[in-house]
Every structure is written in C-alpha cells, then in structure tokens.
Amino acid sequence: MTYCVGLLLNEGIVLLSDTRTNAGLDNIATYRKTFLFEEPGECVIAIMAAGSLSVTQTTLARLREAMDHPEANDETSILQAPTLLKVAQIVGNMLAQVRLEIDEKLGALHQGASALMIVAGQRRGGAMRLFLIYPEGNFIEATEDTPFLQIGEHKYGKPILDRVVCPETSLADAQKAVLLSVDSTLRSNLSVGMPLDLTVIPRDACRVTEQRRIEAGDPQFRAMSEAWSKVLRDGFDRIVI
Amino acid sequence: MTYCVGLLLNEGIVLLSDTRTNAGLDNIATYRKTFLFEEPGECVIAIMAAGSLSVTQTTLARLREAMDHPEANDETSILQAPTLLKVAQIVGNMLAQVRLEIDEKLGALHQGASALMIVAGQRRGGAMRLFLIYPEGNFIEATEDTPFLQIGEHKYGKPILDRVVCPETSLADAQKAVLLSVDSTLRSNLSVGMPLDLTVIPRDACRVTEQRRIEAGDPQFRAMSEAWSKVLRDGFDRIVI
Numbered sequence: 001m002t003y004c005v006g007l008l009l010n011e012g013i014v015l016l017s018d019t020r021t022n023a024g025l026d027n028i029a030t031y032r033k034t035f036l037f038e039e040p041g042e043c044v045i046a047i048m049a050a051g052s053l054s055v056t057q058t059t060l061a062r063l064r065e066a067m068d069h070p071e072a073n074d075e076t077s078i079l080q081a082p083t084l085l086k087v088a089q090i091v092g093n094m095l096a097q098v099r100l101e102i103d104e105k106l107g108a109l110h111q112g113a114s115a116l117m118i119v120a121g122q123r124r125g126g127a128m129r130l131f132l133i134y135p136e137g138n139f140i141e142a143t144e145d146t147p148f149l150q151i152g153e154h155k156y157g158k159p160i161l162d163r164v165v166c167p168e169t170s171l172a173d174a175q176k177a178v179l180l181s182v183d184s185t186l187r188s189n190l191s192v193g194m195p196l197d198l199t200v201i202p203r204d205a206c207r208v209t210e211q212r213r214i215e216a217g218d219p220q221f222r223a224m225s226e227a228w229s230k231v232l233r234d235g236f237d238r239i240v241i
Numbered sequence: 242m243t244y245c246v247g248l249l250l251n252e253g254i255v256l257l258s259d260t261r262t263n264a265g266l267d268n269i270a271t272y273r274k275t276f277l278f279e280e281p282g283e284c285v286i287a288i289m290a291a292g293s294l295s296v297t298q299t300t301l302a303r304l305r306e307a308m309d310h311p312e313a314n315d316e317t318s319i320l321q322a323p324t325l326l327k328v329a330q331i332v333g334n335m336l337a338q339v340r341l342e343i344d345e346k347l348g349a350l351h352q353g354a355s356a357l358m359i360v361a362g363q364r365r366g367g368a369m370r371l372f373l374i375y376p377e378g379n380f381i382e383a384t385e386d387t388p389f390l391q392i393g394e395h396k397y398g399k400p401i402l403d404r405v406v407c408p409e410t411s412l413a414d415a416q417k418a419v420l421l422s423v424d425s426t427l428r429s430n431l432s433v434g435m436p437l438d439l440t441v442i443p444r445d446a447c448r449v450t451e452q453r454r455i456e457a458g459d460p461q462f463r464a465m466s467e468a469w470s471k472v473l474r475d476g477f478d479r480i481v482i
Contacts, residue, residue, distance in 0.1 A: 155396035235472030
C-alpha cells in the first residue's frame with residue numbers, strides 16, 4: 001500500500017507521501033511517489049500516486065512524454081495547461097486510459113490494476129488547487145470545508161487531521177500535522193514505510209520552497225514521534241472517566 | 242459498518258461495541274452487537290458481532306436455540322462447553338454454517354453475506370480467553386503480545402490502542418482506552434454510531450461486573466471526548482519540528 005496526503009491551506013499546499021511498494025508481502029521495494037513539475041515563478045504541479053506501480057509509472061511516463069513532445073500544447077502538456085483544472089483533466093484522462101489498457105491485459109488472469117492520484121499546484125495568476133483523481137479519471141477537489149485529501153492507507157492517520165487541520169492552519173503546523181498523521185499510520189500498518197517525501201508550495205510562489213526526504217533514522221522525525229507518543233500517553237493518564 | 246473491540250488483560254476483559262447498522266447509506270438502524278450469556282460465578286461468555294445482520298442474528302438465534310434445547314450438551318450449548326476453546330469452536334461452526342446458507346441464497350443475486358465475531362469469557366477454574374472468529378469459522382486468539390482484537394471499522398481507533406494497551410493495563414485504563422478508540426472512530430466514520438455498549442469481566446469473577454449503555458448525549462462520555470480533543474490540540478501545539 002501507500003499513504004499520501006495533501007493539504008490546501010490559506011498559506012499554501014503541504015504534501016506528504018511514503019515510499020513503500022509491495023507486490024504481495026514478500027516483495028517490498030522503495031519508490032518515490034511524489035513527482036514535481038515546475039517552471040519556477042510561472043507554474044508548479046505536484047503529483048502523488050497510490051496503487052498499482054505499473055499503472056502509476058506508465059501514467060507518469062506518458063505525461064512526461066507529452067510534455068517533451070515537439071508538438072506539446074496546452075491540451076497535452078500539463079506544464080502548458082492554462083489552469084490547474086485542465087491539469088487535473090489531462091492527468092485524469094491519462095490515468096484512466098493507462099488503467100484500462102493494463103486492466104485489459106490482466107483480465108486474462110482474472111486480475112485487475114488500479115491507481116489514484118493527488119494533483120496539486122498553481123499557475124501564475126491562477127488559483128491554487130488540490131485534486132484527488134479516481135482510477136476512472138474523474139476527480140474531486142479540496143475545499144474550505146474539506147481542506148485535505150488522502151489516498152492509500154488513509155484511515156489510521158485521519159483522526160489527527162480531522163482534529164487539527166483547517167484552512168487557517170499555518171504551513172509549519174501543516175507539516176507537523178501530516179508528519180504526525182503518517183507517524184500513526186507507520187506504527188499501525190506495515191505496508192506504509194519510510195523514507196517520506198515532504199513538499200511545501202506556498203501560495204502565489206508558484207514554486208516548491210521545500211522538498212525534504214525524511215530517512216528512516218531521521219533524528220528530528222524520531223524526536224517528534226517520541227514527543228507525540230509522550231503527549232498521548234501523558235494525556236491518556238490525565239483523562240478521567 | 243460496526244466497531245467492536247475486546248481487550249484481554251491481566252485484570253480481566255473489557256469489551257466495547259457500537260450499535261449502528263446500515264443497509265446502504267439511507268437505511269440506518271440501531272442494534273445491540275454485544276450479547277452476554279452467564280451463570281454468575283460459574284461461567285460467563287460475551288459475543289460481539291460485526292457484518293451482515295442476517296448472518297449475525299441467525300447465528301445468535303441458533304446458538305440460543307441450542308442452549309435451550311432439552312438435549313443440549315457440552316458439544317452443542319456454549320454454556321455447557323467445558324472450555325472457552327470449545328465455545329469458540331461451537332460459535333465458529335455455527336457462524337460458518339449460517340454464512341454458507343445465506344451466501345448460497347444471495348449467490349443468485351451475485352451478492353454475498355459475511356460476518357465476524359469476538360468471543361470472550363471464562364469458565365470457573367479455566368483460563369480467561371478472547372477469540373476473533375472469522376466468517377469461515379476458524380479463529381485467532383488474543384495473547385500477551387497482542388492483547389486486543391477488533392472487528393468492523395477498526396483502523397481509525399487502532400493507533401491509540403497500539404500506544405497505550407498492554408496486558409498490565411488496569412481495567413479502568415482499559416475502559417478509557419476503548420472509549421477513546423471508539424471516539425476517534427465516531428469522529429472519522431459515519432458508519433459507526435452511538436449508543437455504545439461497554440462490558441467489564443474481571444478475571445476469575447466468572448460474571449459481568451459492569452455493563453453500561455452509553456447514550457449519544459452521555460455527559461461523562463462527552464466530557465472525556467472533549468478532554469481528549471484538548472489533549473491532542475494542546476499537545477500538537479507544544480510539539481516542535
């Protein structure tokens with residue numbers, strides 16, 4: 001499995017993904033699941049992917065091919081698309097097409113392949129947006145009422161987001177929230193694993209200002225994780241029923 | 242859906258279940274999911290159920306019928322079974338049989354029905370045990386390493402249990418833990434709903450010493466829930482990354 005979460009806040013976007021993939025339980029590997037495309041100051045797009053690796057890799061490879069094509073235009077290249085809505089449509093169509101192709105191949109074995117993506121970003125002068133793309137290519141969008149979107153193994157890490165995230169959350173607090181959310185997931189589910197990829201895109205900057213890989217032994221992450229455990233245990237002790 | 246959780250501790254057993262059932266999203270009802278059978282001081286058995294209501298109700302009805310049958314014996318009646326292992330076997334066999342029957346009926350509509358159960362209790366002089374029964378009738382058991390078992394919508398409420406529950410946890414703390422666990426689930430998932438049923442069976446008492454229904458407006462539960470939210474938010478503010 002996978003865990004990816006994206007927050008759309010007044011101050012900008014914060015994204016976090018893990019890197020664990022598994023084919024069965026005994027074939028575990030590390031793959032990046034956050035992909036960045038930018039013309040700094042002009043346009044920034046981040047894509048996070050969960051699901052069948054063959055679907056997500058092929059989708060991203062074709063999106064890149066379309067961008068690099070000599071006849072790339074605003075209908076085919078996500079970097080030339082005039083709005084983030086158009087980006088979501090291009091990604092959605094590509095994902096749906098790839099999924100269908102691979103699904104057909106696997107049909108012979110009575111198996112299927114599927115994937116979801118989170119698409120986030122901003123083009124200069126345009127709105128900052130965050131989408132969740134379904135395997136069929138349709139999508140939903142983060143709003144003020146629901147400022148975060150998750151894909152993959154999302155349940156363990158949802159309670160903390162439900163409690164602390166709102167559009168007014170600062171970028172610093174948002175990073176803390178997604179790191180604590182993934183920390184709960186890592187503790188409870190083996191199919192989500194370190195290292196983590198953290199991305200910050202401030203509103204109207206149209207560039208990624210922070211992209212950090214957090215490795216398994218990262219002392220800062222471990223200290224935060226231990227401090228959070230202490231908060232929970234001490235708080236638990238203080239609660240009276 | 243449903244959320245049921247059982248803890249097997251040095252001091253005894255604590256069980257919690259919600260009461261929400263739904264057929265689709267627009268047909269929601271309240272049903273008890275914890276069922277108690279006891280001869281106080283001699284034998285106590287608790288069964289919690291998650292899954293298709295037709296499967297769980299029929300299974301329980303037949304278990305009761307078998308108990309009340311004039312020729313009930315230690316092979317057919319869970320209250321006469323000599324050990325809790327035998328109880329788990331009787332419940333498992335009945336669940337598997339009922340599930341198969343109902344599944345066959347539904348097969349014509351290309352649908353299926355399934356259910357899981359948690360069986361807990363003790364017979365005088367015997368060991369206190371906690372089992373999770375799968376739809377096929379096989380089962381697993383709580384141990385010192387894994388002192389809790391969950392069925393239904395279990396992921397939201399697992400992180401808090403992972404962090405605070407061990408065999409040494411007191412019965413009072415265990416009640417707090419399961420209530421906080423279900424509180425996280427209630428906040429994040431609509432298919433789990435109040436009221437709640439809380440059951441406490443101290444070790445070697447061979448009787449239920451506390452059985453409490455916690456209604457939606459319960460002031461004690463609400464105070465605990467709010468105190469926990471405050472712990473999380475204050476703790477979140479204090480964490481430094």
